[in-house]
Amino acid sequence: MLIRLLKAERLKLRRSPVWLAFLLMPVLPAILGTLNYLGNIEILSSEWYSLWTQHTLFTDYFFLPIMLGIYCSYIMHQEHLNHNWNKLFSMPVGRANIFLAKLISASGMVLLSEAWIGALFLISGYVLGMSDPPLGSLAIWCLFGTLGGVVMAAIQLTLSMFIKSFALPVGIAFAGGLSGLVFLSKHLGHVWPYSLMAYGMNSNSPQELIKSGYAQFVIICMVYIALFTIFGSVVASRKEMG
Secondary structure, three states: OHHHHHHHHHHHHOOOOHHHHHHHOOHHHHHHHHHHHHHOOOOOOOOHHHHHHHHHHHHHHHHHHHHHHHHHHHHHHHHHHHHHHHHHHOOOOOHHHHHHHHHHHHHHHHHHHHHHHHHHHHHHHHHOOOOOOOHHHHHHHHHHHHHHHHHHHHHHHHHHHHOOOOHHHHHHHHHHHHHHHHHHHOOOOOOOOOOHHHHHOOOOOOOOOOOOOHHHHHHHHHHHHHHHHHHHHHHHHHOOOO
């Protein structure tokens, strides 16, 4: 049953313009981060690690939250239009699975985005003449960033289920990204849901892999994901047709 919903989500997105956002938006912070690195190269002496801080400075707090906000708002906004909730609820699937299918779809987009961000980081480093990239660390940053991104996606999907406006959830995602920067500066990035993506990507201190430990980070993310998935599924199961 869940597979049918996932196929339906894929069909909806096949010709969607939202793919352009995921393809093009990470390019801009990569360019800005590279230029910022070049402009401060006299004080940024750790090459790959310094370049990562500049890339993620723009990506984690501005572009990725906006991208996730756009994607989650889009896939929920489609159901708010033309009584599409009725069509979904008429399918022979459990209503709770509707939210789960959308979260899985959003999680796939987060993973693809992290892979693309990692590729752009490597391309930038090679263009700058760097060698021996920290591939193992990069894989950890992107995988943990994906996990933190799924937390944000679960929140945004829940908000977009309640809010019929397309733009308002995107604005909330942007504000959430900025709040993540504040909480990270207060050393609370490991508990605030909108900080977890940047925290997982070690955007501030890439040479120190998650001080709190991998297990604690994963547990916190999984708890948030479980809570919002359960909440979103309950809301979907009780949502009125219309």
